[in-house]
Amino acid sequence: MPVALPLSILPLRCAAGLACAALAASLAGCAAGPDYVRPTMAVPASYKEAGPWKPAQPKAVAGNLEWWRAYGDATLDDLAAQAVAANQSIRQAEAQYRQAQAVAAAARASLWPSLGANAGVDRALTNSGRTGPSLDTTYSVGLAAAWEPDLWGRLRRSVEAGAAASQASQADLAAARLSIVATLAQDYMQLRVTDMQSALYTQTLHDYERALALAKSQYTAGVALRSDVALAQNQLSATRAQALDLWWQRMQLEHAIAVLVGKAPADFAILAQPLSRNPSLALPMRLPEIPVGVPSELLEHRPDIAAAERRVAAANADIGVAEAAYFPDLVLSASGGYSSTSLAHWFSVPGQVWGLGASLAQALFDGGLRKANDEQAIASYDAAVAQYKQTVLGGFQEVEDNLAALRILAREIAEQKQAVESARLADSLAMAQYRAGTSTYLGVITAQTLTLSAERSLLQLRGRQLVASVALIKATGGGWSAGRLMGGDSSAAGGNAMTPADEAKTGG
Numbered sequence: 001m002p003v004a005l006p007l008s009i010l011p012l013r014c015a016a017g018l019a020c021a022a023l024a025a026s027l028a029g030c031a032a033g034p035d036y037v038r039p040t041m042a043v044p045a046s047y048k049e050a051g052p053w054k055p056a057q058p059k060a061v062a063g064n065l066e067w068w069r070a071y072g073d074a075t076l077d078d079l080a081a082q083a084v085a086a087n088q089s090i091r092q093a094e095a096q097y098r099q100a101q102a103v104a105a106a107a108r109a110s111l112w113p114s115l116g117a118n119a120g121v122d123r124a125l126t127n128s129g130r131t132g133p134s135l136d137t138t139y140s141v142g143l144a145a146a147w148e149p150d151l152w153g154r155l156r157r158s159v160e161a162g163a164a165a166s167q168a169s170q171a172d173l174a175a176a177r178l179s180i181v182a183t184l185a186q187d188y189m190q191l192r193v194t195d196m197q198s199a200l201y202t203q204t205l206h207d208y209e210r211a212l213a214l215a216k217s218q219y220t221a222g223v224a225l226r227s228d229v230a231l232a233q234n235q236l237s238a239t240r241a242q243a244l245d246l247w248w249q250r251m252q253l254e255h256a257i258a259v260l261v262g263k264a265p266a267d268f269a270i271l272a273q274p275l276s277r278n279p280s281l282a283l284p285m286r287l288p289e290i291p292v293g294v295p296s297e298l299l300e301h302r303p304d305i306a307a308a309e310r311r312v313a314a315a316n317a318d319i320g321v322a323e324a325a326y327f328p329d330l331v332l333s334a335s336g337g338y339s340s341t342s343l344a345h346w347f348s349v350p351g352q353v354w355g356l357g358a359s360l361a362q363a364l365f366d367g368g369l370r371k372a373n374d375e376q377a378i379a380s381y382d383a384a385v386a387q388y389k390q391t392v393l394g395g396f397q398e399v400e401d402n403l404a405a406l407r408i409l410a411r412e413i414a415e416q417k418q419a420v421e422s423a424r425l426a427d428s429l430a431m432a433q434y435r436a437g438t439s440t441y442l443g444v445i446t447a448q449t450l451t452l453s454a455e456r457s458l459l460q461l462r463g464r465q466l467v468a469s470v471a472l473i474k475a476t477g478g479g480w481s482a483g484r485l486m487g488g489d490s491s492a493a494g495g496n497a498m499t500p501a502d503e504a505k506t507g508g
Contacts, residue, residue, distance in 0.1 A: 030152065031153020031156050031157060031320055031324075032153050032154065032157065032321075032323040032324040033153070033157055033316070033319040033321070033322070033323045034316060034319060034320070036160070036313050036316045036317065038309060038312070038313075039388055043295050043299070043392075044295050044396075045294065046294060046295065047295060047399060047400055048400055049400045049404040050292060050403055066080070067473050067478045067479050068080045068181060068185050070286075070288035071185070071286060071287075071288060071466075072285055072286045073188075073192075073285045075270065076185060076188050076285070079184055079188060079257065080184060082262065082263075083180055083184050083260050083261045083262070084180075085262075086261060086263070087260055087261065087262050088262060089176055089180055090176050090177055090180055092176075093169075093172055093173040093175075093176035093177075094173055096169055097173045099169075100166040100169035100170075103162050103165065103166070104162035104163050104166040105162075107155075107158045107159045107162035107163075108162070110155050110158065110159075111150065111155055111156070111159065112147075113145050113147035114145065115143065115145045117141075117142070117144075118140070118142055118143075118337075119140065119141040119142075120139075120140050120141075121137065121138070121139055121140075122137070122138045123135065123136070123137045124138070136341055137341060138339060138340070139338075139339070139340055139342075139343060140337060140338065140339040140340075140353075141338055142337020142338065142339075142353065143336055144333070144334070144335040145335070146331060146333045146334075147331070147332050147333075148331050148332075149330055152324040152327040153320055153324060154320070154321055154324030154325070156320075157317045157318070157319075157321045157324065158317070158321055160314075160320075161314045161317035162314075164310045164313035164314035165310070165314045167310040167313075167485040168307045168310035168311045169307075170484075171303040171306040171307035171310060171482070172304075174303035174480055174484075175303040175304045175307060178474055178477070178478045179474070180260060181478075182470050182473070182474040182478070183260060184257060185470045186467045186470050186471070187253050187256050187257050187260070188257060188270075189285070189466040190253055190463055190467065191250055191257070191270065193459055193460070193466070194249050194250045195250065195272045195273060196459050197456055197460075198243065198246050198247070198272070200455055200456060201239065201242065201243040201246065201452075202243070204239060204448075204452050205239055205240060205243065207448070208232070208236040208239055208448070209236060211236075211431070212229070212232040212233060214434075214435070215229045215231075215441055216229055216232075218434075218437075223437055224441065225440075225441075227441075231441050231442065231445050232441065232445075235445055235448065235449070254268070254269065254270055285466070287466065287469055288469065290473055290476070292399060292403065292472070292476050293476070295396060295399075298395050298396065298399065298477070299392065299482075300481055301476060301479075301480060301482070302395050302475075302476070302477045303480050303482075304391055304395070305388070305392055306482040306485060308387055308388040308392075309482075310485070312381070312384040314384075315377070315380045315381035315383075315384040316381055318377045318380065318381070319374070319377045321377070322370070322374040322376070325370045325374075326370055328360050329360070329362070330358065330359070330360050331358070331359045331361075332357070332358050333355075333357040333358070333359075334355065334357070335353075335354065335355045336354040336355070337353055337354075338351040338353065398471070398474075398475035399475045399476060402469075402472035402475055405464070405472075406465065406468050406469060409461060409464055409465045409468060410465070413458065413465065416454065416457055419454045419457075419458075420458050422454075423450045423451040423454040423455075426447045426451070427447040427448055427450070427451040430443045430444045430447035430448075431444055431447075
């Protein structure tokens with residue numbers, strides 16, 4: 001049963017303890033270690049490969065959009081939602097984020113006083129020279145409180161470090177989502193391009209079967225050589241083998257997608273879509289316009305860069321924690337309650353007990369431990385700064401690489417279309433000449449091989465173009481913003497964390 005303690009157990013002498021607490025609070029305005037300043041680095045005004053060009057496509061990737069929807073493929077939309085909900089790597093990152101949040105909460109708890117209650121019964125044998133041995137029972141109940149004033153900012157620096165580490169973990173979660181969905185989208189696009197290549201081979205095999213029948217007819221009529229039939233049969237069989245190899249590639253891609261959405265390959269399948277008569281002339285999905293902005297925006301739009309910057313902030317706060325160890329620790333304590341040898345007089349005024357205390361502790365010699373910890377914290381900070389700058393440079397490289405890839409691939413595709421048209425014309429002419437008996441079948445074989453190679457190369461270029469567009473979206477952050485980190489300011493600790501479900505709405 002809870003017991004209310006009367007105020008009389010706190011004599012006026014407690015005022016001295018309260019005065020000490022007030023003095024300690026007034027001294028807590030300073031904090032050991034340097035205040036955090038984001039590392040600076042030279043950022044170019046624009047991307048080298050951006051140029052005046054951009055894909056003339058119907059839909060742009062917007063920051064408030066689930067970026068994969070810009071491709072206009074319902075199956076991709078469904079797979080992306082499954083991956084965000086069930087991918088095990090994302091679940092691992094989400095659990096690590098919750099762990100970091102708990103660590104930060106534990107650091108904040110150290111700023112508050114601790115309060116405890118106790119109750120007990122002791123029975124002891126005592127021996128005095130006057131009365132002899134006696135067996136006594138003591139009943140006690142009370143409250144005890146302790147508080148460590150943060151005189152030198154050690155606790156506040158610990159809170160800063162915990163909050164920054166939590167923000168870094170939150171950005172890691174966003175980066176994991178972005179990476180998994182981008183990998184899923186690229187695998188899915190390659191699978192659809194493989195389907196288009198399979199459709200191309202199905203159409204080509206049909207043409208080769210008709211060509212073999214023509215060669216046999218020409219041979220039977222005595223106007224063609226036996227070698228023509230052998231060449232036609234060889235071409236047909238070799239092309240069938242290539243078509244089977246495409247199915248093996250498709251199976252691998254389908255298995256990879258199954259794992260990305262959190263399913264066993266045996267329980268997962270993607271049906272092939274019906275394709276056009278000329279599959280090499282159309283993309284399996286639309287190519288969106290991708291606004292890349294300017295390089296300085298990349299520092300706020302990539303979660304991996306934000307995570308690296310938050311780890312710099314955490315390392316900076318750790319320096320303050322290490323430097324605060326050079327100063328003494330002050331702990332204020334207070335306790336009050338009742339103690340009596342009789343239950344009848346347990347809560348009586350004579351049984352009241354109380355206590356106030358203050359302890360000051362300072363290490364005088366530690367063999368260089370504090371200095372070593374300080375140097376370790378500084379080295380860790382320097383390493384975090386270097387990692388942050390390297391991550392920024394890597395981000396710039398990825399954007400430039402994929403901008404260049406999209407620009408060059410657009411030109412390659414335009415040239416390859418001309419090559420396909422020329423190959424088809426040569427194929428048609430070679431077949432007409434063979435039917436007329438004015439050329440050998442070797443000319444037909446050569447033209448057909450060139451046509452298949454040109455059309456397959458065009459499909460592969462289109463697939464590379466789609467994959468590069470996803471890589472560019474990933475390189476620019478996929479619409480994510482560092483303003484989402486725990487309250488909207490990536491440079492300040494604290495605030496309310498964005499829930500994983502909220503982040504999933506934008507693919508971050």
